[in-house]
Amino acid sequence: MRTRFDEQLNTLGQELIKMGALCEEVISLAASALIQKDDALAAKIAPLDHEIDEKERQIESMCLRLLLQQQPVARDLRQISAALKMVTDMERIGDQAEDVAEILPFLNGRTLPEHIQIREMAKETSKMVTDSVDAYVKQDISIAEAVIASDDIVDDYFVDIKSSLISLIAQNPTEGEYALDLLMVAKYFERIGDHATNIAGWVLFSVTGEKKGQPPAD
Amino acid sequence: MTKRIFRSIFLVAIAVFLASVVLFLGVLYDYFGNVQQRGLKTQTELAAQGVQTVGAEYFEGLSPKGYRISWISADGRVLYDSEADFSEMENHLEREEIKEALESGYGESSRYSVTLMERTLYSAKRLTDGTVIRLSVAQSTLLTLLLGMTQPIVIIIVIAMGISFWLAHRLSKNITAPLNQLNLDDPLSGEGYDELSPLLRRIDAQQRQIRQQETELEQKQEEFEAVTENMAEGIILLNTKGMILGINRSAETLFGTTHACIGKHILSVNRSIEISKLLSDIPKGVRSEKIIDLNGGRYQFAASPVSENGNIFGAVLLMLDVTEKEQAEQMRREFTANVSHELKTPLHTIAGCAELLENGMVRPEDTQRFYAQIRGEAGRMISLVEDIIRLSHLDEGADDMKWERVDLYALAVQTVRSLFREAENAGVSVSVDGETAALDGVPQLLESIVFNLTDNAIKYNRQGGAVKVSVGRFEGGVRLCVADTGIGIPKELCERIFERFYRVDKSRSKELGGTGLGLSIVKHAARLHDAKIELQSAEGEGTTVTVIFPDSKENIKS
Numbered sequence: 001m002r003t004r005f006d007e008q009l010n011t012l013g014q015e016l017i018k019m020g021a022l023c024e025e026v027i028s029l030a031a032s033a034l035i036q037k038d039d040a041l042a043a044k045i046a047p048l049d050h051e052i053d054e055k056e057r058q059i060e061s062m063c064l065r066l067l068l069q070q071q072p073v074a075r076d077l078r079q080i081s082a083a084l085k086m087v088t089d090m091e092r093i094g095d096q097a098e099d100v101a102e103i104l105p106f107l108n109g110r111t112l113p114e115h116i117q118i119r120e121m122a123k124e125t126s127k128m129v130t131d132s133v134d135a136y137v138k139q140d141i142s143i144a145e146a147v148i149a150s151d152d153i154v155d156d157y158f159v160d161i162k163s164s165l166i167s168l169i170a171q172n173p174t175e176g177e178y179a180l181d182l183l184m185v186a187k188y189f190e191r192i193g194d195h196a197t198n199i200a201g202w203v204l205f206s207v208t209g210e211k212k213g214q215p216p217a218d
Numbered sequence: 219m220t221k222r223i224f225r226s227i228f229l230v231a232i233a234v235f236l237a238s239v240v241l242f243l244g245v246l247y248d249y250f251g252n253v254q255q256r257g258l259k260t261q262t263e264l265a266a267q268g269v270q271t272v273g274a275e276y277f278e279g280l281s282p283k284g285y286r287i288s289w290i291s292a293d294g295r296v297l298y299d300s301e302a303d304f305s306e307m308e309n310h311l312e313r314e315e316i317k318e319a320l321e322s323g324y325g326e327s328s329r330y331s332v333t334l335m336e337r338t339l340y341s342a343k344r345l346t347d348g349t350v351i352r353l354s355v356a357q358s359t360l361l362t363l364l365l366g367m368t369q370p371i372v373i374i375i376v377i378a379m380g381i382s383f384w385l386a387h388r389l390s391k392n393i394t395a396p397l398n399q400l401n402l403d404d405p406l407s408g409e410g411y412d413e414l415s416p417l418l419r420r421i422d423a424q425q426r427q428i429r430q431q432e433t434e435l436e437q438k439q440e441e442f443e444a445v446t447e448n449m450a451e452g453i454i455l456l457n458t459k460g461m462i463l464g465i466n467r468s469a470e471t472l473f474g475t476t477h478a479c480i481g482k483h484i485l486s487v488n489r490s491i492e493i494s495k496l497l498s499d500i501p502k503g504v505r506s507e508k509i510i511d512l513n514g515g516r517y518q519f520a521a522s523p524v525s526e527n528g529n530i531f532g533a534v535l536l537m538l539d540v541t542e543k544e545q546a547e548q549m550r551r552e553f554t555a556n557v558s559h560e561l562k563t564p565l566h567t568i569a570g571c572a573e574l575l576e577n578g579m580v581r582p583e584d585t586q587r588f589y590a591q592i593r594g595e596a597g598r599m600i601s602l603v604e605d606i607i608r609l610s611h612l613d614e615g616a617d618d619m620k621w622e623r624v625d626l627y628a629l630a631v632q633t634v635r636s637l638f639r640e641a642e643n644a645g646v647s648v649s650v651d652g653e654t655a656a657l658d659g660v661p662q663l664l665e666s667i668v669f670n671l672t673d674n675a676i677k678y679n680r681q682g683g684a685v686k687v688s689v690g691r692f693e694g695g696v697r698l699c700v701a702d703t704g705i706g707i708p709k710e711l712c713e714r715i716f717e718r719f720y721r722v723d724k725s726r727s728k729e730l731g732g733t734g735l736g737l738s739i740v741k742h743a744a745r746l747h748d749a750k751i752e753l754q755s756a757e758g759e760g761t762t763v764t765v766i767f768p769d770s771k772e773n774i775k776s
Contacts, residue, residue, distance in 0.1 A: 008750070010483070013483075020489065021489035021491050021494070022491060
């Protein structure tokens with residue numbers, strides 16, 4: 001009975017890793033599309049997002065079935081409940097990457113200083129997502145803590161971008177639409193960073209059983 | 219086993235002992251009975267003799283110890299009894315021994331008393347007057363005998379049991395000792411029982427077989443590991459669930475993991491979607507291949523199912539580094555495109571000029587110029603083709619080239635002299651200095667290195683500039699240095715100028731008539747000589763190219 005349960009838990013872990021890999025893919029596609037101004041890359045995001053949604057449903061029902069049939073306790077329970085929460089964050093990452101992809105075509109052909117800042121921000125966020133999935137794969141607390149710490153960097157980027165966009169609008173009111181689009185992209189990346197932080201938090205929870213300093217999820 | 223042997227010995231000893239005691243007692247009892255019987259008979263004879271001679275007086279004062287004497291008349295009346303009041307005794311005629319004595323002269327019988335605790339032996343003799351004298355004696359039964367002997371028997375049994383216990387213990391230990399001392403790793407060593415030797419020989423043979431098989435297995439394992447560990451291709455063995463069963467060093471390096479990943483899922487090593495997709499077809503028994511970018515390189519991944527009798531029980535994931543191959547292919551593609559482009563341009567000019575001439579659209583005084591143009595372009599094509607041929611020679615590895623001892627200085631002076639006219643045209647002064655420096659090399663290639671470098675230094679110079687070619691020896695090799703005061707090369711392009719057909723300034727190069735292959739030839743020729751090229755350049759100030767030829771091993775020896 002226990003071996004079967006272990007096997008199911010392993011499968012759950014593997015599915016979660018696959019979903020994490022999909023998230024990494026979409027966020028890196030979104031970042032590359034932004035950096036290389038390549039609409040073709042952005043177009044690849046939508047089908048991947050559907051795949052992520054599909055995976056979310058699959059993992060959710062897997063978790064619920066495990067909770068019902070095995071009535072897990074202690075570490076197993078933590079692992080399953082963390083998985084249940086993590087898929088939500090991962091699914092949000094997928095959605096927001098898709099949102100970024102929708103805005104990108106309106107930005108192309110423009111290069112302003114803010115654009116460069118957003119690229120850096122995208123790179124950082126992409127790294128956060130990769131690291132949070134890494135933390136889950138390796139069950140490594142130190143990586144998870146590093147991810148949580150680097151959320152501040154992304155937040156700072158957002159604040160910087162916001163203030164420079166405000167001055168851009170003040171100087172050049174006709175750029176208002178462009179500035180707002182950029183702000184949206186920055187906001188999406190900032191949200192993705194938060195979700196990566198959440199994932200790292202759930203990794204911490206599933207390993208240590210403690211839940212600390214969790215920024216509110218949306 | 220010791221216990222069992224001990225128990226058997228002990229039980230046998232006790233049983234033998236008890237049996238012998240019983241038999242012994244039986245025999246003894248019988249013997250003593252006989253002795254008593256004979257004694258009784260003798261006594262009876264004696265008493266009979268006495269009565270015969272003395273008559274009734276014989277009994278007076280007779281006090282027989284242990285015996286009971288009765289005198290019985292021929293009609294069965296008791297005439298005398300030593301123990302009972304004979305006047306009241308019943309008729310003894312029916313008594314067995316009396317009956318027998320009356321008939322044959324002597325009779326014997328034995329009877330148990332009422333309590334059964336005693337047996338009485340009777341012996342009777344008929345006297346000449348017809349009376350019978352009878353003697354009887356009490357004999358204790360076997361049971362009483364045994365009861366009487368209880369104490370000594372118990373003591374003897376206890377002692378015997380003790381001795382047999384001790385003996386059984388010792389013996390059983392002695393018997394099993396050789397078995398306990400058997401060394402199963404080397405069964406034929408100790409002294410054992412002959413009965414065991416076939417078994418031990420068998421064990422020994424099997425052990426040797428096992429050892430041999432183990433060594434063979436180890437050898438095969440080592441061979442396999444030696445092959446997989448040292449191959450440049452990465453290899454990962456997976457089971458059907460995707461767990462890693464084996465991984466070689468190349469794959470470990472590629473995925474940035476260690477041997478510790480064995481037993482984990484492939485996803486925990488690399489979760490790239492492409493690899494997952496590649497492996498997803500394995501359960502169907504389909505082999506799939508894909509080129510995947512990983513760690514900044516391009517790798518060809520091949521996933522093949524491992525199956526036997528149609529059952530798939532694993533997969534082999536093979537990774538081949540195709541970075542260089544892809545790059546080379548890319549370069550070849552670009553080269554082909556470039557070559558055709560470079561060849562097309564002069565051909566267009568030639569065709570255009572020829573067409574104009576053919577249609578008589580050129581004024582007679584201009585024809586000379588057109589001929590010159592055609593010849594110039596054809597010349598350019600020839601030099602281009604020559605360069606391409608030289609490059610392809612170099613690509614081939616140029617086995618057929620002759621290596622000899624060359625004085626680089628002399629060669630430089632000679633080559634530079636052939637460029638004087640061009641230098642003059644360009645308004646550039648060229649100088650060669652240095653010392654005699656001999657090295658092993660291919661003269662044609664060394665010449666093309668000096669020629670191309672100097673030619674470039676002259677072409678990409680400014681009016682009134684200077685080109686300094688210097689040749690010198692230094693510790694461990696020969697150095698060729700070509701310095702100009704020309705236009706220089708932007709820093710970020712320094713790497714690219716050695717690429718085929720690459721030009722920093724395309725429009726200018728056309729006028730100067732280069733093929734775009736010069737530096738590429740220099741690079742290849744230098745590589746053939748194991749030489750290193752160093753480039754120092756400042757935009758607008760000039761470029762210094764230094765080629766360092768290391769001494770070949772033979773040179774160092776001499």
